[in-house]
Amino acid sequence: MATRIYLIGAGFIARTHAEAAYKFYGETPTDIELKVADPNPKALASFVEQFPHAVTFSDMKDMLAEEAQEHDVVVVCTPPFTHFELSSYALKSGRHVLCEKPLVMNAAEADELSQLAKDQGKLFGDCSDRFIGLPKTEQVKAIVASGALGEIYKVSFIHRDQRGRAGVEYQPESRWFLNSKLCGGGILTDWGPYDFTVLADILQPSAVDVLGGWIAKPITGADPQDVVYDVEHNSGALMRYHAQGQDRPVLVQYERSSCTHGEAYSLVEIEGTLGAVKWSPYFGGDAVVQRFDEQGSVAEKEAQVPNDNAYSFMDAPLYFFVERVLGHDSAALLNEDAVFNFKCIQAVYESAASGNIQSVTRG
Ligand SMILES: NC(=O)c1ccc[n+]([C@@H]2O[C@H](COP(=O)([O-])OP(=O)(O)OC[C@H]3O[C@@H](n4cnc5c(N)ncnc54)[C@H](O)[C@@H]3O)[C@@H](O)[C@H]2O)c1
Structure with a gap:
């Protein structure tokens, strides 16, 4: 059939x-x-x-x-x-x-x-x-699971783009991306789903506390004037992940922007007491870079881990x-896992609005 x-x-x-x-x-x-x-x-x-x-x-x-x-x-x-x-x-x-x-x-x-x-x-x-299942991220998960990083205490998950707003610079014909009543929110709603799904895939949290979140809408000369434009394009949070296999919560420094007057850069890195691993979960190449100490000096090991899956990330x-x-x-x-990731994003918005800590527990 x-x-x-x-x-x-x-x-x-x-x-x-x-x-x-x-x-x-x-x-x-x-x-x-x-x-x-x-x-x-x-x-x-x-x-x-x-x-x-x-x-x-x-x-x-x-x-x-x-x-x-x-x-x-x-x-x-x-x-x-x-x-x-x-x-x-x-x-x-x-x-x-x-x-x-x-x-x-x-x-x-x-x-x-x-x-x-x-x-x-x-x-x-x-x-x-x-973006789940990419071999480079699977490699990072294997490094974390091996204990090679020691006690993990911090994750940086930062993507800062200066001009990449959906509905303005990207896919400008789809103006609904700019109106919160139609799209739900700006860059945090648009890319947060991928970010929080990758973070959950790696850290397997039982709960997430958003200690402080922010959202902002930087003003530019290209801002559309003829449609409703009320969504954020710079967002972030400091979060505490109650991660599987870790004795203490892991601090996650999160940022996602598609418009900023600040510097453009990306950094995704997991740091532990014995080492760190850095990679790009999305488009920034296939390198997985491990740093550790060798007799008091910084040592580095880089592996190229290209996608050899039968399916692409769009498939x-x-x-x-x-x-x-x-x-x-x-x-x-599926179901509860999808809802948990979605609620983490909502918690960043709520923390940004109220200034209070927001906690989400896996259902
Ligand atoms: N554009 C991207 O790069 C991208 C990437 C990943 C996910 N998405 C997500 O995909 C969704 C759609 O985005 P898009 O970029 O394809 O938008 P789009 O504007 O290209 O297409 C949306 C289509 O939905 C149609 N539509 C609206 N209401 C409808 C209804 N009630 N019944 C049937 N059709 C209806 C519209 O006529 C339009 O053709 C959004 O949730 C977006 O976040 C988009």
């Missing part, structure tokens, strides 16, 4: 899921039934130009009206303010649902969807797992999710 994949939304990210579906589950309608719904006829027309076998709908309710089958997968590929309603509808139609990041607009919606998925006996997945969410739906093991980010 063909795998049935239903995409809600036919914009930029929907195409990456369609590519992954064809790559892993076959090219013809007998291998895969790909259906896509979008109220925008232009988006649908250009989608079908790229994927001629796809069946199109202007209303997702019509697309999901047919009887559900056991392994049906719906992928929600629309702007964030629609995720809750569309995911609820798709789960209630009796299908597994993979939702784009950010999952939803608030913690209550995340809990409700997780519960609904449980009640329906279906999987609810989050696309924030895009990963759909591939991981469908594999789990088919009953195979995978790194899919």
Whole structure:
């Protein structure tokens, strides 16, 4: 029987899921039934130009009206303010649902969807797992697990870009990225899902305390004046991770910016009493650099760990999710784990707003 994949939304990210579906589950309608719904006829027309076998709908309710089958997968590929309603509808139609990041607009919606998925006996997945399973990060996890770093006391997780705002410098046609009522938030909402998923994958926290968070919106001459623009593009927090295998909590110095008047740099590094390891979990190359002491001097060891997975990071969410739906093991980010990561991000916003410590416990 063909795998049935239903995409809600036919914009930029929907195409990456369609590519992954064809790559892993076959090219013809007998291998895969790909259906896509979008109220925008232009988006649908250009989608079908790229994927001629796809069946199109202007209303997702019509697309999901047919009887559900056991392994049906719906992928929600629309702007964030629609995720809750569309995911609820798709789960209630009796299908597994993979939702784009950010999952939803608030913690209550995340809990409700997780519960609904449980009640329906279906999987609810989050696309924030895009960068999980990269061999370079797996190598870092192996170094941490080996004890070679000693007692881990600090993680720096910093990405500072001077001009890379979604809706301004990046994908300027998608202005919804700038309006908090449509997108949920700025750079913390946009990239935080990946950051907190990578951090949780490495540190396996049972709980996270946000000791102090901040969000800011640096002002530039390129700020759009004709649309609502009320989201942050510089954010960060000092956090305490109650990490698996560590006697004491690990301090995480976190920052993510897509606009700053300060210096642009990235630093992702784990420091312990016996050594440190530095790498780039995303695009900054494949080097894993270990530093340690050798008879009182600083020693360095560098390994190149390129991605040799059959899947790319853009394939990963759909591939991981469908594999789990088919009953195979995978790194899919599901239900409570997705909700926990989402709540950590919300805790940074809450700490920034209130000035208070916020704690999140894994469900
Ligand atoms: N653009 C990226 O690089 C990127 C990367 C990863 C994740 N994402 C996430 O993917 C999601 C979509 O982003 P995008 O960049 O593809 O946006 P986009 O603007 O390119 O496309 C969104 C599409 O959703 C459609 N849509 C809106 N409401 C709908 C509804 N009720 N039913 C069906 N279709 C509807 C729109 O008409 C539009 O065609 C967001 O959550 C975003 O955060 C985007």
